[in-house]
Amino acid sequence: MNAEKYYEENFETRAIHCGQDASQWNCRAVVPPVVLATTYQQTGPDVDSAYVYSRSGNPTRHSLEKCIASLEDAKYALTYASGLSTQMSITYLLSAGDHIVAGDELYGGTNRFFRTCASKFGLEIEYADFRQVDQVIDTIKSNTKLVWFETPTNPLLKVSDIRAVCDAVKQKNPKIIIVVDNTFMSPYFQKPLNLGADISMNSITKYMNGHSDVIMGCISTNDDELFKQLKYYQNAVGAVPSPFDCFLVNRGLKTLAVRMERHYKNALAIAKFLETHKKVKKVIYPALESHPDYEIARKQSNGFSGMMGMHICGDIENAKEFLSHLKVFTLAESLGAVESLIEIPSLMTHASIPKETREALGICDTFIRISVGIENVDDLIHDLDQALNKSEIVIPEGA
Template sequence: MVSKKEPGFATKAIHAGFSHDKATGAVMPPIYMASTYAQLSPGHPISKYEYSRTANPTRDVLEANLATLENGRFGLCFASGCAALNTLLQALPSGSHVIISDDVYGGTLRLLSQIFTPMGLHYTQCDMTDINNIEQAINENTQLIWLETPSNPLLKIIDITAVAQLKQQKCPNAWLAVDNTFATPYLQTPLDLGADIVCHSTTKYIGGHSDVIGGALIVNNETLAQKLYFLQNATGSIPSPMDCYLLLRSIKTLHVRMNAHCHNAKTIAKALSSHPKVSRVIYPGLSTHPEHYLATKQMRDFGGMISITLTDGPKAVIPFLKKLKIFTLAESLGGVESLIEHPAVMTHAAIPAEHRKKIGIEDSLIRISVGIEAVDDLLEDLNQAL
């Protein structure tokens, strides 16, 4: 008897969640812009659909597709990555304690510190590359451990399996959530490594074209999924059908784009490592990265994000950024075009300056989202600007 082979990532990316439209044979999911649906009699809709805040056919396809790619059972999509995290935090009991990394994305920290802390939530930040720091941070109220790996913007690699084992020993009722935005399910599948929840800002690599905002949560536990579905419906932080369609379109080329992002980033990281105007290159694919070995075990490749500091310090940052011609100075990341930004002033400005300095987000730090242009052109642009 021949065993059934699991479809490859590319096959799942293109086909999971949808085969063809039963009514017309269309090979792409229709964009169901309807807000409401006819009912046969009160409380008896024609299908499962009653109101598009609760469920929408286009969103259903996207949620099923993302769940499949992350090797999860349940997917939920939201209006943004922050909306996904906001919904997850709303699922926590009052007085809960959350552990986050010391260099967590500024929007995540803002949500915790300015929105949920006044409502009774507590959080602790620590360097999660040392598992002992997480163990020390755990207390009797810990309900969520939130990881970014690779982290933003210092590209730290956190051992998901080790944290999952620690959580099971010290706080088994807590949830381990992994923000998988930088890696994508093509490079890393946290649920397979012991995580309870995977989060994405689908705005980034999953969208991949800088033309849509979105977020997602993927889980295996049905009880947790039902709690999140309730909150998704109750709070209404959902993506539009058009946004779902755009994300589905983009997912079909995710594997192709990620291969190109990774190739270009590795080439550029190696080149900048020997450039006299660059004092430090942070990239998990370099042997000089402190968690390089862990990255080789945990990830299938090293991603398209690089952070650097300049030899001449903060005073050189703005002149360098202004001289670039192909790289666009802009927030966000993961698009086919190369973007570059200054975290201290842009994406991580919400983090207090003293804390940024303490954890290594220097004023001279520059974050690069390497696109899929011709790598020789990107190198030439960086060299002339440096």
């Protein structure tokens, strides 16, 4: 296998070629074949073999993992059956009595896993606002083994300084494992490993696959020892993706760069339009100068995805009515795919977070999360405009 030769190339080239060399297959297939076999003929009971059993290794999956590693500027990548099973597998690096410091705002399912699953096995979890490096450091204890945060956060799009957090955490205790959930940016726009993280984690379900037809997760790392352990747990825990899903993600990655550029362009235009609409109280998009973390977002990322949020005027009923008038945007959970999706986090993606916690964070009922797709931007703007105009939202005086 010859994927290493592509490490010198640019992102777009690597996304198309890395791990995909035709010469690695007897049939010289230009895209990796879907190897559905669960087991492989051995040349002898005690002879080493590249593949033994598909939970421990599969050629289609291997091609994908090589490609992902190269896109994250990493030595290694591993894939899993979902973003959440990736989180579960990483948690196997810890033992009962260990302490985790996690971001106070995370995808609802990530928060639920730490709160209701990891905690059952004697892991202690505390939360911090990762925009406040001092708060993160103050939350670290002598038994802290893992630090886990998202940036931008889901759903409020708060951006923390990855380099500053990593430097401070490593200074406090170099053994702490730092995981950045990079799902909202994808490796095209942000590379946490280059900013000091030990593990970059993605829900591949979102931008990396990009077509709303695969559930999958991955990790990337440059750390030999971490990789060894995670590879062991990938097989020992067994939450691996199917070869067919690996094939689909491989295909999705080939267009990641062009998709991300279009998500960014569309989202910026929509954010600027919504900022001018009288029925919209506030728009949240890290590429807007009005975003409080705009400077740090610009510093550590090459651009922004299609994820944005808005607080609309009125109440929850107005929010629901607005959604009911949309024709192009689909009311649905998930994000990061070619089609535009829209939802109310407090009722949908983040409903599993206790109400008090949600409200303290600012995830209120009139906050709407938008995953801007790659459709024609004029159609998207027109759809939002007509739905807002039809809604019986009373425009506040002076707006």
